[in-house]
Amino acid sequence: MIMKVAIIGAGMAGLSCAITLEKHGITPFIFEKRAGVGDRFVNAESMFHILNRPVKNCVPYLREKFGIRLDPLTKVSQIEIHSKHEKGVISGDIGYLNIRGRHEDSYDRQLRDQVSAPIEYHSEQEYETLCKGFDAVVLATGDAEYACRLGNFRADFTGSVRGATVTGSFQADTPHVWFDCDVLPKGYGWVIPYSDQEANVVMFSPDYPSNIKRDHEEMWNQFYGMVSQDLHQPFRITDQFSFKHYIVGICNQPKLENTYFTGNCFGAVSPGFGFGQFTSILTGVYSAYDICGLGDYAELTKPLRANYENSLILRRFLENMTNEDFDFVAKNINMKLISRFVNNLCDSEGRMDLLKDVTPLMKLFNRLQEGKNR
Numbered sequence: 001m002i003m004k005v006a007i008i009g010a011g012m013a014g015l016s017c018a019i020t021l022e023k024h025g026i027t028p029f030i031f032e033k034r035a036g037v038g039d040r041f042v043n044a045e046s047m048f049h050i051l052n053r054p055v056k057n058c059v060p061y062l063r064e065k066f067g068i069r070l071d072p073l074t075k076v077s078q079i080e081i082h083s084k085h086e087k088g089v090i091s092g093d094i095g096y097l098n099i100r101g102r103h104e105d106s107y108d109r110q111l112r113d114q115v116s117a118p119i120e121y122h123s124e125q126e127y128e129t130l131c132k133g134f135d136a137v138v139l140a141t142g143d144a145e146y147a148c149r150l151g152n153f154r155a156d157f158t159g160s161v162r163g164a165t166v167t168g169s170f171q172a173d174t175p176h177v178w179f180d181c182d183v184l185p186k187g188y189g190w191v192i193p194y195s196d197q198e199a200n201v202v203m204f205s206p207d208y209p210s211n212i213k214r215d216h217e218e219m220w221n222q223f224y225g226m227v228s229q230d231l232h233q234p235f236r237i238t239d240q241f242s243f244k245h246y247i248v249g250i251c252n253q254p255k256l257e258n259t260y261f262t263g264n265c266f267g268a269v270s271p272g273f274g275f276g277q278f279t280s281i282l283t284g285v286y287s288a289y290d291i292c293g294l295g296d297y298a299e300l301t302k303p304l305r306a307n308y309e310n311s312l313i314l315r316r317f318l319e320n321m322t323n324e325d326f327d328f329v330a331k332n333i334n335m336k337l338i339s340r341f342v343n344n345l346c347d348s349e350g351r352m353d354l355l356k357d358v359t360p361l362m363k364l365f366n367r368l369q370e371g372k373n374r
């Protein structure tokens with residue numbers, strides 16, 4: 001029997017699902033609310049090997065195992081970690097940088113070019129209507145809205161993101177991350193270059209009452225000033241974006257009857273550092289496997305759920321750290337022995353599953369800190 005499958009959302013998860021369905025003889029109907037694939041602000045994102053264990057190297061893995069081709073901008077060979085008073089560097093074959101959104105080389109557009117089925121743009125089709133006419137519906141809208149509406153989402157926290165594209169001078173293979181509890185309490189900020197002349201400067205702030213009370217604009221100005229100072233340059237802003245109160249959480253059931261929750265509808269965004277691309281692609285592929293009778297979606301997504309839960313512990317761990325703790329980490333990461341250990345850990349050849357293996361220690365730290373604050 002030929003299945004009639006609707007995919008709502010032509011992003012990372014929806015398109016990965018479509019590619020996989022087509023490989024197995026099913027042509028899906030794809031509904032996208034925007035005017036085109038990736039029709040939104042341009043930003044740079046990353047995939048780090050250490051966060052996707054047991055997979056060693058995500059890009060060849062996706063190509064060899066699922067036939068999904070991604071061409072990143074560059075490899076990451078260094079990450080600079082900035083704390084209040086220190087700077088640490090991790091080096092090695094750490095992962096990849098890529099571009100998203102309205103850019104001809106974006107991952108969104110690379111995936112679109114691997115799909116043959118037509119995409120209905122400017123779609124106003126609602127799930128409630130589509131699920132009556134299709135054998136399976138894949139929710140891939142990049143947010144938790146439908147999962148919440150169906151009572152199928154556990155929201156863990158919300159957060160606000162503010163970012164800009166800037167021109168300046170950058171080392172194209174080196175992203176930066178900032179932890180400063182005075183400037184971004186319980187949050188963090190980052191710079192990801194797209195080239196040696198352009199980068200994204202972004203901050204994330206979880207919506208706790210003390211953060212909500214703060215003036216977001218002032219927080220941004222402080223963070224932006226800190227980045228300019230640490231990277232020794234005045235940048236020129238060419239574009240800006242912001243989201244308020246984005247829900248981070250995970251669906252209760254990855255599949256309800258013949259409805260599949262994929263990408264951010266599944267809970268792809270990892271609470272620790274907001275990575276979600278790799279999980280979004282996997283959930284897209286796994287939903288297609290289930291539809292084609294090649295696997296069980298709930299079983300296939302179990303490790304992704306476990307990864308999410310571990311990453312939530314990492315988030316709490318980061319929130320419990322003080323500026324002294326971050327200074328200690330940034331300073332000591334440069335010590336020869338520690339740096340060799342950390343570099344090996346993060347490398348594509350590294351075997352350790354940091355999230356899984358360090359979770360008991362982070363849990364203990366969280367318990368101690370939360371006990372102190374009680």
Ligand SMILES: Cc1cc2nc3c(=O)[nH]c(=O)nc-3n(C[C@H](O)[C@H](O)[C@H](O)COP(=O)(O)OP(=O)(O)OC[C@H]3O[C@@H](n4cnc5c(N)ncnc54)[C@H](O)[C@@H]3O)c2cc1C
Binds near residue numbers: 043047161163202264
């Ligand atoms: C600023 C920022 C930085 C990030 N950085 C990283 C990073 O460095 N590394 C990383 O791994 N992840 C990162 N992420 C997370 C990652 O981008 C997401 O997890 C991933 O893109 C989610 O894929 P998706 O398929 O669920 O959603 P998307 O790729 O966003 O696709 C959703 C699609 O659905 C469409 N849509 C929405 N509603 C409807 C509707 N009702 N009907 C039809 N179509 C609809 C949208 O227009 C969109 O095209 C970042 C996210 C942001 C916002």
